[in-house]
Amino acid sequence: MDDNNQHHIRRNGEVTAPGLLRSTGIFAIMAGLLYIVIQLIHPPDQLSAVPSTAWIVVACLSMVMSLFFLIGLLGMYLKQVKEVGWLGLIGFILFSLFWLLSMAFGFMEAFVLPLITDNAPKVVEGITGIFGGGVREVELGFLPVLAPIAGVLYLLGGLVFGIATYRARVLPRQAAALLAFGAVVTLAAAVIPHPVDRILAVPTGLAFIWLGYRLWSEHESKAEARDLQSTQINA
Numbered sequence: 444m445d446d447n448n449q450h451h452i453r454r455n456g457e458v459t460a461p462g463l464l465r466s467t468g469i470f471a472i473m474a475g476l477l478y479i480v481i482q483l484i485h486p487p488d489q490l491s492a493v494p495s496t497a498w499i500v501v502a503c504l505s506m507v508m509s510l511f512f513l514i515g516l517l518g519m520y521l522k523q524v525k526e527v528g529w530l531g532l533i534g535f536i537l538f539s540l541f542w543l544l545s546m547a548f549g550f551m552e553a554f555v556l557p558l559i560t561d562n563a564p565k566v567v568e569g570i571t572g573i574f575g576g577g578v579r580e581v582e583l584g585f586l587p588v589l590a591p592i593a594g595v596l597y598l599l600g601g602l603v604f605g606i607a608t609y610r611a612r613v614l615p616r617q618a619a620a621l622l623a624f625g626a627v628v629t630l631a632a633a634v635i636p637h638p639v640d641r642i643l644a645v646p647t648g649l650a651f652i653w654l655g656y657r658l659w660s661e662h663e664s665k666a667e668a669r670d671l672q673s674t675q676i677n678a
Contacts, residue, residue, distance in 0.1 A: 530607040537596050541596035
């Protein structure tokens with residue numbers, strides 16, 4: 444093996460900061476895709492669906508999706524940390540808190556609710572109705588309060604981070620505008636019945652796919668340019 448090939452392997456095998464940043468773009472793409480797909484395959488928010496395999500699979504996918512959103516969002520923030528300033532930091536924190544809450548609810552739906560459907564059906568119906576708009580017949584403590592809190596975090600987080608990204612001019616401004624729109628359009632859930640309102644997730648999903656692809660492809664282009672430059676020098 445010649446020296447050029449050895450150098451190429453060692454360099455490509457390194458874990459570098461640009462490489463890690465680029466990988467967050469892949470997570471953002473996957474998060475956006477899962478966000479859209481989950482809306483299409485989510486079982487009805489009713490007691491009979493909770494013990495089903497489909498419910499558990501979707502709940503687990505929701506946990507994975509939330510984690511991917513957190514990783515992708517972190518990459519977007521780090522990519523433009525200087526340009527977005529305090530506005531971007533606030534949006535990043537608020538939006539991240541929403542996905543942390545989403546992950547917690549996903550865990551509950553996957554590993555807690557299916558186990559108590561027989562012994563505490565009213566509790567299960569009440570929890571599944573928190574976001575589905577169902578009527579609660581039992582006291583659920585602080586859990587119902589989390590729904591409006593999550594809504595505010597999603598709305599303000601997506602809107603503020605989208606505006607900050609738009610102003611930063613680092614990532615595609617159209618994608619940033621779509622992210623902000625995706626946050627604001629969720630207000631329409633007040634008049635659109637559930638589960639039809641799931642379609643409101645599509646703009647945010649598309650925005651993350653777009654932004655994630657830009658994160659990934661930009662670093663790929665830079666890596667290819669470095670490869671070409673290295674080849675020319677070695678030649």
